[in-house]
Amino acid sequence: QVQLVESGGGLVQAGGSLRLSCAASGRTFSSYAMGWFRQAPGKEREFVAAISRSWPSGHTYYADSVKGRFTISRDNAKNAVYLQMNSLKPEDTAVYYCASSYEATMTPGGYDYWGQGAQVTVSS
Secondary structure (H helix, E strand, O other): OOEEEEEOOEEEEOOOOEEEEEEEEOOOHHHOEEEEEEEOOOOOOEEEEEEOOOOOOOOEEEOOOOOOOEEEEEEOOOOEEEEEEOOOOHHHOEEEEEEEEOOOOOOHHHOOEEOOOEEEEEEO
C-alpha cells in the first residue's frame, strides 16, 4: 500500500521560511514523479511544484506564484521529497499536499496517490 506522509507545516510570519517533507512508502520511489499542491479555504486545489522521477538529471516545475521562492527536491535514498519555502506571503496560507505520479504534471488528476496534507499558515 502506497503511503505519503507530509510534515513540517506550521505558523510563520510573512517573509519567513518553512521546509515541508513528504515520506513515501509502498512503491519504488525513484520510479515516480512527485508533486506538491495546495488548497486554501474555499478555493480549488492548485499546483505548486513537481519534480521528475529521473533526478538529478530530470526537471523541476513551478507555479508562477512560487517561482523563485520555493524549491522542490528529492532524496531517492530516503524516499522523500521536500519543498523549501522562502519569502512566504500570507497568500501562501493553505493545506499543502504531496502526491505521486508516473510523470510530472501540473494537473491534480494526473496523480494517483496523495498525502493527508500539512497546514501552512503565514501571518502578516
